[in-house]
Amino acid sequence: MFTRRSCAICAGxxxxxxxxAAPGQAAATRPDPxxxxxxxxxxxxxxxxxxxxxxxxxxxxxxxxxxxxxxxLPNGRRQILSFLLTGDMVSTALLFGSTPNSVVETITAVEYxxxxxxxxxxxxxxxxxxxxxxxxxxxxxKARCDExxxxxxxxxxxxxxxxxxxxLRGRLIARGLVAREAVTIDFPLRHHHxxxxxxxTPVHASKVISEFRRRGLLVISDRSLTILDPxxxxxxxxxxx
Amino acid sequence: MFTRRSCAICAGxxxxxxxxAAPGQAAATRPDPxxxxxxxxxxxxxxxxxxxxxxxxxxxxxxxxxxxxxxxLPNGRRQILSFLLTGDMVSTALLFGSTPNSVVETITAVEYxxxxxxxxxxxxxxxxxxxxxxxxxxxxxKARCDExxxxxxxxxxxxxxxxxxxxLRGRLIARGLVAREAVTIDFPLRHHHxxxxxxxTPVHASKVISEFRRRGLLVISDRSLTILDPxxxxxxxxxxx
DNA sequence: CGCTTCATTGATCAATCTCAACTCGCGTGG
DNA sequence: CCACGCGAGTTGAGATTGATCAATGAAGCG
Numbered sequence: 001m002f003t004r005r006s007c008a009i010c011a012g013x014x015x016x017x018x019x020x021a022a023p024g025q026a027a028a029t030r031p032d033p034x035x036x037x038x039x040x041x042x043x044x045x046x047x048x049x050x051x052x053x054x055x056x057x058x059x060x061x062x063x064x065x066x067x068x069x070x071x072x073l074p075n076g077r078r079q080i081l082s083f084l085l086t087g088d089m090v091s092t093a094l095l096f097g098s099t100p101n102s103v104v105e106t107i108t109a110v111e112y113x114x115x116x117x118x119x120x121x122x123x124x125x126x127x128x129x130x131x132x133x134x135x136x137x138x139x140x141x142k143a144r145c146d147e148x149x150x151x152x153x154x155x156x157x158x159x160x161x162x163x164x165x166x167x168l169r170g171r172l173i174a175r176g177l178v179a180r181e182a183v184t185i186d187f188p189l190r191h192h193h194x195x196x197x198x199x200x201t202p203v204h205a206s207k208v209i210s211e212f213r214r215r216g217l218l219v220i221s222d223r224s225l226t227i228l229d230p231x232x233x234x235x236x237x238x239x240x241x
Numbered sequence: 242m243f244t245r246r247s248c249a250i251c252a253g254x255x256x257x258x259x260x261x262a263a264p265g266q267a268a269a270t271r272p273d274p275x276x277x278x279x280x281x282x283x284x285x286x287x288x289x290x291x292x293x294x295x296x297x298x299x300x301x302x303x304x305x306x307x308x309x310x311x312x313x314l315p316n317g318r319r320q321i322l323s324f325l326l327t328g329d330m331v332s333t334a335l336l337f338g339s340t341p342n343s344v345v346e347t348i349t350a351v352e353y354x355x356x357x358x359x360x361x362x363x364x365x366x367x368x369x370x371x372x373x374x375x376x377x378x379x380x381x382x383k384a385r386c387d388e389x390x391x392x393x394x395x396x397x398x399x400x401x402x403x404x405x406x407x408x409l410r411g412r413l414i415a416r417g418l419v420a421r422e423a424v425t426i427d428f429p430l431r432h433h434h435x436x437x438x439x440x441x442t443p444v445h446a447s448k449v450i451s452e453f454r455r456r457g458l459l460v461i462s463d464r465s466l467t468i469l470d471p472x473x474x475x476x477x478x479x480x481x482x
Numbered sequence: 483c484g485c486t487t488c489a490t491t492g493a494t495c496a497a498t499c500t501c502a503a504c505t506c507g508c509g510t511g512g
Numbered sequence: 513c514c515a516c517g518c519g520a521g522t523t524g525a526g527a528t529t530g531a532t533c534a535a536t537g538a539a540g541c542g
Protein backbone atom coordinates (compact mmCIF):
# COMPACT_ATOMS: atom_id res chain seq x y z
CA MET A 1 0.00 0.00 0.00
CA PHE A 2 1.27 3.44 -0.84
CA THR A 3 2.04 6.20 1.55
CA ARG A 4 1.19 9.72 0.54
CA ARG A 5 0.78 13.13 2.06
CA SER A 6 -2.02 14.26 -0.11
CA CYS A 7 -4.92 11.91 0.46
CA ALA A 8 -6.99 14.73 1.84
CA ILE A 9 -7.74 16.09 -1.61
CA CYS A 10 -7.62 12.86 -3.54
CA ALA A 11 -10.68 11.86 -5.48
CA GLY A 12 -10.56 8.50 -3.78
CA UNK A 13 -10.57 10.17 -0.43
CA UNK A 14 -13.33 12.60 -1.15
CA UNK A 15 -15.48 9.73 -2.13
CA UNK A 16 -14.11 7.98 0.88
CA UNK A 17 -13.48 4.61 -0.56
CA UNK A 18 -9.72 4.60 -0.54
CA UNK A 19 -8.37 2.51 2.29
CA UNK A 20 -5.12 4.39 2.34
CA ALA A 21 -6.90 7.52 3.37
CA ALA A 22 -8.25 6.32 6.65
CA PRO A 23 -5.33 5.27 8.85
CA GLY A 24 -3.47 8.54 8.54
CA GLN A 25 -4.48 12.06 9.30
CA ALA A 26 -7.97 11.50 8.07
CA ALA A 27 -9.13 9.09 10.74
CA ALA A 28 -10.18 11.77 13.12
CA THR A 29 -12.50 13.61 10.82
CA ARG A 30 -13.86 10.80 8.70
CA PRO A 31 -15.71 7.59 9.16
CA ASP A 32 -13.97 4.42 8.09
CA PRO A 33 -13.70 4.17 4.33
CA UNK A 34 -16.18 1.92 2.64
CA UNK A 35 -14.85 -1.49 2.08
CA UNK A 36 -14.79 -1.81 -1.66
CA UNK A 37 -12.31 -3.73 -3.72
CA UNK A 38 -9.23 -1.85 -4.80
CA UNK A 39 -5.96 -2.84 -6.32
CA UNK A 40 -2.70 -0.96 -6.30
CA UNK A 41 -0.21 -0.54 -9.10
CA UNK A 42 3.16 0.97 -9.69
CA UNK A 43 4.23 1.92 -13.20
CA UNK A 44 7.47 3.39 -14.54
CA UNK A 45 7.53 6.54 -16.65
CA UNK A 46 6.45 6.50 -20.26
CA UNK A 47 4.18 3.47 -20.02
CA UNK A 48 0.57 3.04 -20.89
CA UNK A 49 -1.54 2.33 -17.84
CA UNK A 50 -4.78 1.46 -19.43
CA UNK A 51 -6.15 1.15 -22.89
CA UNK A 52 -9.73 1.50 -23.92
CA UNK A 53 -10.66 -2.09 -23.28
CA UNK A 54 -9.03 -2.49 -19.90
CA UNK A 55 -11.41 -0.02 -18.44
CA UNK A 56 -14.56 -2.01 -18.50
CA UNK A 57 -14.74 -2.51 -14.82
CA UNK A 58 -11.94 -0.47 -13.32
CA UNK A 59 -11.83 3.17 -12.27
CA UNK A 60 -8.23 4.27 -11.65
CA UNK A 61 -7.17 7.08 -9.35
CA UNK A 62 -3.64 8.48 -9.48
CA UNK A 63 -1.96 8.20 -6.08
CA UNK A 64 1.32 9.80 -7.05
CA UNK A 65 3.07 11.06 -10.12
CA UNK A 66 2.00 12.62 -13.39
CA UNK A 67 0.13 10.99 -16.24
CA UNK A 68 -1.80 12.10 -19.29
CA UNK A 69 -4.93 11.01 -21.01
CA UNK A 70 -4.03 11.03 -24.68
CA UNK A 71 -5.82 10.32 -27.92
CA UNK A 72 -3.90 8.85 -30.82
CA LEU A 73 -5.01 9.78 -34.30
CA PRO A 74 -4.63 7.45 -37.24
CA ASN A 75 -2.17 9.82 -38.91
CA GLY A 76 0.17 9.62 -35.97
CA ARG A 77 -0.79 12.82 -34.26
CA ARG A 78 -1.50 12.93 -30.59
CA GLN A 79 -3.72 15.11 -28.46
CA ILE A 80 -3.51 15.16 -24.69
CA LEU A 81 -7.00 15.63 -23.32
CA SER A 82 -5.87 16.20 -19.77
CA PHE A 83 -2.99 15.82 -17.43
CA LEU A 84 -3.62 13.58 -14.46
CA LEU A 85 -1.95 14.69 -11.27
CA THR A 86 -1.66 13.10 -7.88
CA GLY A 87 -5.17 12.66 -6.56
CA ASP A 88 -6.97 12.76 -9.90
CA MET A 89 -9.53 10.25 -10.98
CA VAL A 90 -8.70 9.25 -14.54
CA SER A 91 -12.15 10.15 -15.79
CA THR A 92 -15.46 10.60 -14.06
CA ALA A 93 -17.24 9.15 -17.08
CA LEU A 94 -15.64 5.79 -16.33
CA LEU A 95 -18.01 5.40 -13.43
CA PHE A 96 -20.77 4.92 -15.95
CA GLY A 97 -18.91 2.44 -18.03
CA SER A 98 -18.24 4.77 -20.91
CA THR A 99 -15.42 3.60 -23.10
CA PRO A 100 -12.95 6.42 -23.45
CA ASN A 101 -11.27 6.93 -26.79
CA SER A 102 -8.07 7.75 -25.07
CA VAL A 103 -5.25 5.99 -23.34
CA VAL A 104 -3.56 6.87 -20.09
CA GLU A 105 0.18 7.28 -20.35
CA THR A 106 2.48 7.85 -17.44
CA ILE A 107 4.88 10.77 -17.53
CA THR A 108 6.75 10.18 -14.29
CA ALA A 109 6.66 6.98 -12.33
CA VAL A 110 3.07 6.62 -11.21
CA GLU A 111 1.29 4.85 -8.41
CA TYR A 112 -2.36 4.33 -8.96
CA UNK A 113 -5.21 2.45 -7.43
CA UNK A 114 -8.21 1.08 -9.25
CA UNK A 115 -11.65 0.56 -7.85
CA UNK A 116 -14.29 -1.77 -9.12
CA UNK A 117 -16.61 0.29 -11.22
CA UNK A 118 -19.85 -1.34 -10.19
CA UNK A 119 -19.01 -1.20 -6.52
CA UNK A 120 -17.82 2.36 -6.64
CA UNK A 121 -20.85 3.39 -8.60
CA UNK A 122 -23.42 1.89 -6.28
CA UNK A 123 -21.57 3.34 -3.32
CA UNK A 124 -21.51 6.83 -4.78
CA UNK A 125 -25.13 6.64 -5.82
CA UNK A 126 -26.26 5.40 -2.46
CA UNK A 127 -24.92 8.38 -0.56
CA UNK A 128 -25.82 11.95 -1.44
CA UNK A 129 -22.71 13.33 0.23
CA UNK A 130 -20.47 11.12 -1.88
CA UNK A 131 -22.48 11.99 -4.92
CA UNK A 132 -21.91 15.66 -4.24
CA UNK A 133 -18.19 15.12 -3.89
CA UNK A 134 -18.22 13.16 -7.09
CA UNK A 135 -20.24 15.84 -8.85
CA UNK A 136 -17.68 18.44 -7.84
CA UNK A 137 -14.93 16.40 -9.42
CA UNK A 138 -16.99 15.97 -12.54
CA UNK A 139 -17.84 19.65 -12.83
CA UNK A 140 -14.16 20.50 -12.47
CA UNK A 141 -13.26 18.08 -15.19
CA LYS A 142 -15.85 19.55 -17.51
CA ALA A 143 -14.75 23.11 -16.76
CA ARG A 144 -11.16 22.29 -17.67
CA CYS A 145 -12.41 20.63 -20.81
CA ASP A 146 -14.27 23.79 -21.82
CA GLU A 147 -11.25 25.93 -21.05
CA UNK A 148 -9.11 23.80 -23.29
CA UNK A 149 -11.59 24.14 -26.14
CA UNK A 150 -11.39 27.90 -25.84
CA UNK A 151 -7.61 27.79 -25.71
CA UNK A 152 -7.30 25.61 -28.78
CA UNK A 153 -10.00 27.38 -30.71
CA UNK A 154 -9.22 30.98 -29.99
CA UNK A 155 -5.84 31.56 -28.44
CA UNK A 156 -2.31 31.90 -29.75
CA UNK A 157 0.55 29.54 -29.04
CA UNK A 158 1.98 31.86 -26.42
CA UNK A 159 -1.30 32.24 -24.62
CA UNK A 160 -1.97 28.52 -24.65
CA UNK A 161 1.38 27.61 -23.17
CA UNK A 162 1.28 30.36 -20.57
CA UNK A 163 -2.19 29.25 -19.54
CA UNK A 164 -1.28 25.59 -19.42
CA UNK A 165 1.62 26.29 -17.10
CA UNK A 166 -0.39 28.54 -14.81
CA UNK A 167 -3.28 26.09 -14.71
CA LEU A 168 -1.05 23.18 -13.83
CA ARG A 169 0.57 25.21 -11.12
CA GLY A 170 -2.86 26.17 -9.84
CA ARG A 171 -3.97 22.58 -9.66
CA LEU A 172 -0.85 21.54 -7.81
CA ILE A 173 -1.34 24.34 -5.32
CA ALA A 174 -5.01 23.47 -4.85
CA ARG A 175 -3.94 19.94 -4.05
CA GLY A 176 -1.39 21.10 -1.56
CA LEU A 177 1.34 19.49 -3.62
CA VAL A 178 3.12 22.80 -4.05
CA ALA A 179 3.34 25.79 -1.75
CA ARG A 180 1.44 28.82 -2.97
CA GLU A 181 4.51 30.99 -2.73
CA ALA A 182 6.90 28.51 -4.32
CA VAL A 183 8.85 29.99 -7.20
CA THR A 184 10.37 26.74 -8.43
CA ILE A 185 8.32 23.57 -8.66
CA ASP A 186 8.83 20.05 -9.96
CA PHE A 187 7.82 19.96 -13.58
CA PRO A 188 8.33 16.66 -15.34
CA LEU A 189 6.68 17.61 -18.64
CA ARG A 190 8.72 17.40 -21.80
CA HIS A 191 8.20 19.87 -24.56
CA HIS A 192 6.33 17.26 -26.53
CA HIS A 193 3.84 16.86 -23.67
CA UNK A 194 3.20 20.57 -23.69
CA UNK A 195 2.91 20.53 -27.47
CA UNK A 196 0.46 17.64 -27.46
CA UNK A 197 -1.62 19.30 -24.78
CA UNK A 198 -2.00 22.65 -26.53
CA UNK A 199 -2.11 21.48 -30.12
CA UNK A 200 1.31 22.57 -31.31
CA THR A 201 4.42 20.85 -32.62
CA PRO A 202 7.25 20.23 -30.18
CA VAL A 203 9.45 22.48 -32.28
CA HIS A 204 7.14 25.41 -32.01
CA ALA A 205 6.50 24.80 -28.33
CA SER A 206 10.24 24.87 -27.81
CA LYS A 207 10.49 28.18 -29.61
CA VAL A 208 7.76 29.73 -27.50
CA ILE A 209 9.28 28.46 -24.28
CA SER A 210 12.70 29.74 -25.30
CA GLU A 211 11.13 33.10 -26.00
CA PHE A 212 9.55 33.08 -22.52
CA ARG A 213 12.97 32.39 -21.07
CA ARG A 214 14.53 35.15 -23.11
CA ARG A 215 11.91 37.57 -21.82
CA GLY A 216 12.54 36.55 -18.24
CA LEU A 217 9.10 35.08 -17.68
CA LEU A 218 10.07 31.56 -16.70
CA VAL A 219 12.70 28.89 -16.93
CA ILE A 220 12.11 25.22 -17.49
CA SER A 221 15.15 23.09 -16.91
CA ASP A 222 16.18 19.90 -15.30
CA ARG A 223 12.60 18.78 -14.69
CA SER A 224 11.68 21.88 -12.82
CA LEU A 225 9.84 25.08 -13.57
CA THR A 226 10.75 28.49 -12.21
CA ILE A 227 8.29 31.29 -12.72
CA LEU A 228 10.29 34.48 -12.61
CA ASP A 229 7.59 36.95 -13.57
CA PRO A 230 4.21 35.61 -12.48
CA UNK A 231 2.38 38.83 -13.31
CA UNK A 232 3.87 39.06 -16.75
CA UNK A 233 2.93 35.49 -17.40
CA UNK A 234 -0.56 36.01 -16.09
CA UNK A 235 -1.03 39.05 -18.27
CA UNK A 236 0.05 37.05 -21.27
CA UNK A 237 -2.23 34.18 -20.36
CA UNK A 238 -5.30 36.27 -19.90
CA UNK A 239 -5.57 38.31 -22.97
CA UNK A 240 -3.74 39.00 -26.14
CA UNK A 241 -2.96 42.64 -26.90
CA MET B 242 -47.34 24.38 -23.47
CA PHE B 243 -45.46 23.37 -26.59
CA THR B 244 -46.33 20.57 -28.91
CA ARG B 245 -43.54 18.54 -30.35
CA ARG B 246 -42.92 15.28 -32.10
CA SER B 247 -39.64 14.52 -30.52
CA CYS B 248 -40.20 14.22 -26.81
CA ALA B 249 -39.19 10.60 -26.89
CA ILE B 250 -35.51 11.43 -27.02
CA CYS B 251 -35.58 14.68 -25.15
CA ALA B 252 -33.44 14.97 -22.06
CA GLY B 253 -36.48 16.11 -20.16
CA UNK B 254 -38.34 13.04 -21.22
CA UNK B 255 -35.60 10.59 -20.49
CA UNK B 256 -35.45 11.93 -17.02
CA UNK B 257 -39.20 11.88 -17.09
CA UNK B 258 -39.90 15.18 -15.54
CA UNK B 259 -41.27 17.02 -18.53
CA UNK B 260 -45.01 17.28 -18.38
CA UNK B 261 -45.29 17.70 -22.12
CA ALA B 262 -43.97 14.24 -22.64
CA ALA B 263 -46.69 12.34 -20.91
CA PRO B 264 -50.01 13.09 -22.63
CA GLY B 265 -48.85 12.15 -26.10
CA GLN B 266 -47.35 9.00 -27.47
CA ALA B 267 -45.42 8.35 -24.33
CA ALA B 268 -48.32 7.68 -22.03
CA ALA B 269 -48.49 4.01 -22.83
CA THR B 270 -44.92 3.14 -22.03
CA ARG B 271 -44.16 5.54 -19.24
CA PRO B 272 -45.46 6.35 -15.82
CA ASP B 273 -46.75 9.84 -15.26
CA PRO B 274 -43.98 12.38 -15.22
CA UNK B 275 -42.84 13.61 -11.87
CA UNK B 276 -44.51 16.76 -10.84
CA UNK B 277 -41.71 19.24 -10.64
CA UNK B 278 -41.87 22.91 -11.40
CA UNK B 279 -41.19 23.91 -14.96
CA UNK B 280 -41.61 27.06 -16.94
CA UNK B 281 -41.85 27.48 -20.67
CA UNK B 282 -40.28 30.12 -22.86
CA UNK B 283 -40.25 31.19 -26.48
CA UNK B 284 -37.35 33.23 -27.82
CA UNK B 285 -36.70 34.70 -31.27
CA UNK B 286 -33.50 34.02 -33.17
CA UNK B 287 -30.24 35.69 -32.21
CA UNK B 288 -31.13 36.33 -28.60
CA UNK B 289 -29.37 35.35 -25.43
CA UNK B 290 -31.41 32.93 -23.38
CA UNK B 291 -29.41 32.84 -20.24
CA UNK B 292 -26.32 34.44 -18.90
CA UNK B 293 -24.07 33.10 -16.25
CA UNK B 294 -26.04 34.51 -13.36
CA UNK B 295 -29.50 33.50 -14.47
CA UNK B 296 -28.60 29.89 -14.08
CA UNK B 297 -28.44 29.65 -10.36
CA UNK B 298 -31.56 27.64 -9.99
CA UNK B 299 -32.75 26.83 -13.48
CA UNK B 300 -31.86 23.97 -15.78
CA UNK B 301 -33.07 24.68 -19.31
CA UNK B 302 -33.91 22.04 -21.90
CA UNK B 303 -34.37 22.96 -25.55
CA UNK B 304 -37.82 21.94 -26.78
CA UNK B 305 -37.41 23.10 -30.34
CA UNK B 306 -34.94 25.04 -32.43
CA UNK B 307 -31.19 25.48 -32.46
CA UNK B 308 -29.06 27.32 -29.94
CA UNK B 309 -25.40 27.50 -29.04
CA UNK B 310 -23.44 27.68 -25.84
CA UNK B 311 -20.81 30.31 -26.52
CA UNK B 312 -17.93 31.85 -24.62
CA UNK B 313 -16.99 35.45 -25.24
CA LEU B 314 -13.37 36.41 -24.87
CA PRO B 315 -12.27 39.85 -23.73
CA ASN B 316 -10.64 40.55 -27.09
CA GLY B 317 -13.93 40.04 -28.88
CA ARG B 318 -13.42 36.52 -30.08
CA ARG B 319 -16.04 33.89 -29.61
CA GLN B 320 -15.91 30.15 -29.16
CA ILE B 321 -18.97 27.97 -29.41
CA LEU B 322 -18.61 25.15 -26.93
CA SER B 323 -21.57 23.20 -28.22
CA PHE B 324 -24.65 23.44 -30.33
CA LEU B 325 -27.88 22.75 -28.53
CA LEU B 326 -30.50 20.95 -30.57
CA THR B 327 -34.09 20.07 -29.92
CA GLY B 328 -34.14 17.83 -26.89
CA ASP B 329 -30.78 18.89 -25.45
CA MET B 330 -30.24 19.88 -21.88
CA VAL B 331 -28.18 23.06 -21.88
CA SER B 332 -25.53 21.54 -19.66
CA THR B 333 -25.51 18.60 -17.32
CA ALA B 334 -23.18 20.44 -14.99
CA LEU B 335 -25.98 22.90 -14.24
CA LEU B 336 -27.67 20.24 -12.17
CA PHE B 337 -24.90 20.70 -9.65
CA GLY B 338 -25.10 24.44 -9.61
CA SER B 339 -21.91 25.03 -11.48
CA THR B 340 -21.71 28.48 -12.98
CA PRO B 341 -20.90 28.12 -16.64
CA ASN B 342 -18.58 30.65 -18.22
CA SER B 343 -20.69 30.66 -21.32
CA VAL B 344 -23.92 32.12 -22.53
CA VAL B 345 -26.69 30.41 -24.46
CA GLU B 346 -27.59 32.16 -27.69
CA THR B 347 -30.45 31.18 -29.91
CA ILE B 348 -29.79 30.56 -33.58
CA THR B 349 -33.32 29.89 -34.77
CA ALA B 350 -36.42 30.70 -32.80
CA VAL B 351 -36.25 28.49 -29.75
CA GLU B 352 -38.72 27.04 -27.31
CA TYR B 353 -37.25 25.92 -24.08
CA UNK B 354 -38.38 24.77 -20.71
CA UNK B 355 -36.56 25.26 -17.46
CA UNK B 356 -36.73 23.04 -14.43
CA UNK B 357 -35.92 23.97 -10.89
CA UNK B 358 -32.41 22.81 -10.24
CA UNK B 359 -32.90 21.60 -6.71
CA UNK B 360 -36.06 19.72 -7.51
CA UNK B 361 -34.63 18.15 -10.62
CA UNK B 362 -31.50 17.19 -8.79
CA UNK B 363 -33.18 15.47 -5.89
CA UNK B 364 -35.48 13.69 -8.29
CA UNK B 365 -32.62 12.39 -10.40
CA UNK B 366 -30.62 11.36 -7.38
CA UNK B 367 -33.53 9.56 -5.80
CA UNK B 368 -34.07 7.20 -8.69
CA UNK B 369 -31.30 5.03 -10.11
CA UNK B 370 -33.05 4.69 -13.46
CA UNK B 371 -33.23 8.46 -13.87
CA UNK B 372 -29.67 8.77 -12.73
CA UNK B 373 -28.61 6.32 -15.41
CA UNK B 374 -30.47 8.27 -18.07
CA UNK B 375 -28.87 11.42 -16.79
CA UNK B 376 -25.44 9.81 -16.76
CA UNK B 377 -25.85 8.82 -20.38
CA UNK B 378 -26.56 12.41 -21.32
CA UNK B 379 -23.55 13.54 -19.36
CA UNK B 380 -21.22 10.98 -20.89
CA UNK B 381 -22.38 12.03 -24.34
CA UNK B 382 -21.72 15.64 -23.56
CA LYS B 383 -18.23 14.84 -22.34
CA ALA B 384 -17.48 12.68 -25.35
CA ARG B 385 -18.41 15.50 -27.71
CA CYS B 386 -16.28 17.83 -25.66
CA ASP B 387 -13.27 15.53 -26.05
CA GLU B 388 -13.91 15.18 -29.75
CA UNK B 389 -13.90 18.92 -30.15
CA UNK B 390 -10.59 19.20 -28.34
CA UNK B 391 -9.06 16.74 -30.76
CA UNK B 392 -10.56 18.57 -33.72
CA UNK B 393 -9.27 21.95 -32.60
CA UNK B 394 -5.91 20.66 -31.49
CA UNK B 395 -5.02 18.31 -34.28
CA UNK B 396 -7.17 18.64 -37.36
CA UNK B 397 -7.21 20.93 -40.36
CA UNK B 398 -9.94 23.41 -41.22
CA UNK B 399 -11.41 21.04 -43.81
CA UNK B 400 -11.51 18.13 -41.43
CA UNK B 401 -13.05 20.18 -38.66
CA UNK B 402 -15.85 21.51 -40.81
CA UNK B 403 -16.57 18.16 -42.40
CA UNK B 404 -16.71 16.56 -38.98
CA UNK B 405 -18.91 19.26 -37.52
CA UNK B 406 -21.44 18.84 -40.29
CA UNK B 407 -21.48 15.06 -40.06
CA UNK B 408 -21.73 15.14 -36.29
CA LEU B 409 -24.64 17.56 -36.34
CA ARG B 410 -26.39 15.42 -38.89
CA GLY B 411 -25.74 12.35 -36.76
CA ARG B 412 -27.24 13.99 -33.71
CA LEU B 413 -30.33 15.06 -35.63
CA ILE B 414 -30.78 11.55 -36.94
CA ALA B 415 -30.29 10.02 -33.50
CA ARG B 416 -33.02 12.32 -32.26
CA GLY B 417 -35.37 11.33 -35.02
CA LEU B 418 -35.46 14.92 -36.21
CA VAL B 419 -34.11 13.94 -39.61
CA ALA B 420 -34.57 10.77 -41.63
CA ARG B 421 -31.45 8.67 -41.89
CA GLU B 422 -31.66 8.64 -45.67
CA ALA B 423 -32.45 12.34 -46.04
CA VAL B 424 -30.11 14.09 -48.44
CA THR B 425 -31.25 17.62 -47.68
CA ILE B 426 -31.87 18.79 -44.15
CA ASP B 427 -32.72 22.04 -42.42
CA PHE B 428 -29.53 23.78 -41.50
CA PRO B 429 -29.89 27.19 -39.90
CA LEU B 430 -26.21 27.76 -39.10
CA ARG B 431 -24.50 30.78 -40.56
CA HIS B 432 -20.89 30.61 -41.58
CA HIS B 433 -19.94 32.54 -38.51
CA HIS B 434 -21.54 29.88 -36.32
CA UNK B 435 -19.50 27.22 -38.02
CA UNK B 436 -16.39 29.35 -37.72
CA UNK B 437 -16.95 29.98 -34.02
CA UNK B 438 -17.55 26.31 -33.41
CA UNK B 439 -14.39 25.05 -35.09
CA UNK B 440 -12.04 27.89 -34.23
CA UNK B 441 -11.74 29.57 -37.62
CA THR B 442 -12.60 32.96 -39.06
CA PRO B 443 -15.83 33.29 -40.99
CA VAL B 444 -13.94 34.10 -44.17
CA HIS B 445 -11.84 31.00 -43.98
CA ALA B 446 -14.86 28.87 -43.13
CA SER B 447 -16.54 30.34 -46.18
CA LYS B 448 -13.60 29.42 -48.36
CA VAL B 449 -13.58 25.85 -47.12
CA ILE B 450 -17.32 25.49 -47.61
CA SER B 451 -17.07 26.95 -51.09
CA GLU B 452 -14.35 24.45 -51.84
CA PHE B 453 -16.59 21.64 -50.62
CA ARG B 454 -19.29 22.89 -52.95
CA ARG B 455 -16.86 23.08 -55.85
CA ARG B 456 -15.81 19.51 -55.23
CA GLY B 457 -19.40 18.32 -55.15
CA LEU B 458 -19.34 17.24 -51.54
CA LEU B 459 -22.16 19.38 -50.19
CA VAL B 460 -24.20 22.50 -50.71
CA ILE B 461 -25.34 24.89 -48.03
CA SER B 462 -27.90 27.38 -49.18
CA ASP B 463 -31.10 28.94 -48.12
CA ARG B 464 -30.88 27.53 -44.60
CA SER B 465 -30.55 23.99 -45.75
CA LEU B 466 -27.75 21.51 -46.19
CA THR B 467 -27.50 18.97 -48.99
CA ILE B 468 -24.88 16.31 -48.68
CA LEU B 469 -24.11 15.16 -52.20
CA ASP B 470 -21.19 12.87 -51.50
CA PRO B 471 -21.53 11.40 -48.01
CA UNK B 472 -18.67 8.96 -48.46
CA UNK B 473 -16.31 11.60 -49.74
CA UNK B 474 -17.19 13.80 -46.83
CA UNK B 475 -16.77 10.97 -44.37
CA UNK B 476 -13.39 10.12 -45.80
CA UNK B 477 -12.34 13.72 -45.44
CA UNK B 478 -13.64 13.90 -41.91
CA UNK B 479 -11.86 10.83 -40.72
CA UNK B 480 -8.30 11.28 -41.66
CA UNK B 481 -6.03 13.67 -43.45
CA UNK B 482 -3.92 12.22 -46.27
C1' DC C 483 30.27 3.29 -25.11
C1' DG C 484 26.60 3.50 -28.09
C1' DC C 485 21.74 4.41 -28.41
C1' DT C 486 17.79 6.93 -27.91
C1' DT C 487 15.24 10.80 -26.49
C1' DC C 488 15.18 15.54 -26.01
C1' DA C 489 16.07 20.50 -26.89
C1' DT C 490 17.57 24.09 -29.88
C1' DT C 491 17.96 26.80 -34.00
C1' DG C 492 17.56 28.22 -38.81
C1' DA C 493 15.43 28.03 -43.36
C1' DT C 494 11.54 27.41 -45.86
C1' DC C 495 6.72 26.17 -46.53
C1' DA C 496 1.75 25.89 -45.76
C1' DA C 497 -2.41 27.08 -43.43
C1' DT C 498 -4.96 30.46 -41.79
C1' DC C 499 -5.81 35.34 -40.69
C1' DT C 500 -6.50 40.11 -41.87
C1' DC C 501 -7.98 43.55 -44.68
C1' DA C 502 -10.61 45.12 -48.29
C1' DA C 503 -13.88 45.35 -51.86
C1' DC C 504 -18.02 43.83 -53.82
C1' DT C 505 -22.58 41.54 -54.00
C1' DC C 506 -26.94 40.04 -52.42
C1' DG C 507 -31.20 39.91 -49.78
C1' DC C 508 -33.89 41.80 -46.36
C1' DG C 509 -36.22 44.88 -43.43
C1' DT C 510 -37.21 49.61 -42.28
C1' DG C 511 -38.36 54.17 -42.48
C1' DG C 512 -39.12 58.19 -45.36
C1' DC D 513 -42.25 52.65 -53.67
C1' DC D 514 -37.69 53.60 -53.00
C1' DA D 515 -33.43 54.51 -50.52
C1' DC D 516 -30.80 53.02 -47.12
C1' DG D 517 -28.31 50.31 -43.95
C1' DC D 518 -27.16 46.03 -42.16
C1' DG D 519 -25.90 41.30 -41.89
C1' DA D 520 -24.19 37.73 -44.62
C1' DG D 521 -21.41 35.47 -48.22
C1' DT D 522 -17.66 35.68 -51.71
C1' DT D 523 -13.21 36.53 -53.46
C1' DG D 524 -8.47 38.21 -53.78
C1' DA D 525 -3.96 40.02 -51.99
C1' DG D 526 -0.80 40.11 -48.62
C1' DA D 527 0.70 39.29 -43.75
C1' DT D 528 1.34 36.16 -39.94
C1' DT D 529 1.41 32.12 -37.35
C1' DG D 530 2.79 27.88 -36.82
C1' DA D 531 4.40 23.49 -39.41
C1' DT D 532 7.96 20.97 -41.67
C1' DC D 533 12.50 19.73 -42.60
C1' DA D 534 17.08 19.40 -41.26
C1' DA D 535 21.21 19.69 -38.61
C1' DT D 536 23.42 19.82 -34.21
C1' DG D 537 24.49 19.02 -29.50
C1' DA D 538 23.36 17.57 -24.81
C1' DA D 539 21.56 14.30 -21.54
C1' DG D 540 20.00 9.92 -19.86
C1' DC D 541 20.47 5.02 -19.88
C1' DG D 542 21.44 0.21 -20.81
